[in-house]
Amino acid sequence: MENVDLAGGPELTRDPLLDTVIDFLEDEGYDAVQLREVARRARTSLSTIYKRYATREELIAAAIERWMMENHSGLVNHTRGPNEPLHPAIMRVMGSIFEPWEKHPTMLFAYFQVRTVVGDRDLGMDSFDPVIRIGRSVMSDVDPEFVTELQSILSAVVYGLVGRCRENQIAISDIMPTIDRTVFLLTTGYQASQHNETAGTDRPPASVTR
Numbered sequence: 001m002e003n004v005d006l007a008g009g010p011e012l013t014r015d016p017l018l019d020t021v022i023d024f025l026e027d028e029g030y031d032a033v034q035l036r037e038v039a040r041r042a043r044t045s046l047s048t049i050y051k052r053y054a055t056r057e058e059l060i061a062a063a064i065e066r067w068m069m070e071n072h073s074g075l076v077n078h079t080r081g082p083n084e085p086l087h088p089a090i091m092r093v094m095g096s097i098f099e100p101w102e103k104h105p106t107m108l109f110a111y112f113q114v115r116t117v118v119g120d121r122d123l124g125m126d127s128f129d130p131v132i133r134i135g136r137s138v139m140s141d142v143d144p145e146f147v148t149e150l151q152s153i154l155s156a157v158v159y160g161l162v163g164r165c166r167e168n169q170i171a172i173s174d175i176m177p178t179i180d181r182t183v184f185l186l187t188t189g190y191q192a193s194q195h196n197e198t199a200g201t202d203r204p205p206a207s208v209t210r
Helices: 016-027 035-042 046-052 056-071 086-103 105-118 144-166 172-202
Strands: 004-006 075-078
Touching (some): 016 035, 016 105, 035 056, 075 086, 086 172, 144 172
Antiparallel strands (some): 004 075
């Protein structure tokens, strides 16, 4: 993959409890995760589960985080080539992050559902946010204010698309093309404005005639 540094992530020790929750999420979805049934299949007790996780949502969040670590473990860093436009560089990042979600849509729905219930700060999943962490090195030379605005807009767009997908209004395959168009419009506008500012700065001052 062009302009991507890949490395194998650390091998995770198997966790029967979290593996069981992942199986529920992949096969039946978020609502199917019931603690008594999870305990039975994982051959553990409810008291043991509650010692590790105070709530059902915390357990689900931990399982999703584990799944994300396993499915994104090879992705380390993206870079943007010299003079490469922002649009293809950002979409290279977004594509590699969303590929596992497209193959496992129930995990995508569960991720956004638990974020809605618990909230971002309580999940402990900041380091793997597939919406706003779009590759710091790709935009290292970009105006921080634009980066913040882009992340905010993309987050809103993705949340809306995932919601529509959960309601069967659009297909999972419709998410990335819409993100692609959004990123294209935002980044081309930004880079055009930057070019105009640079051109204005480089223009020689007009001569004064008397």
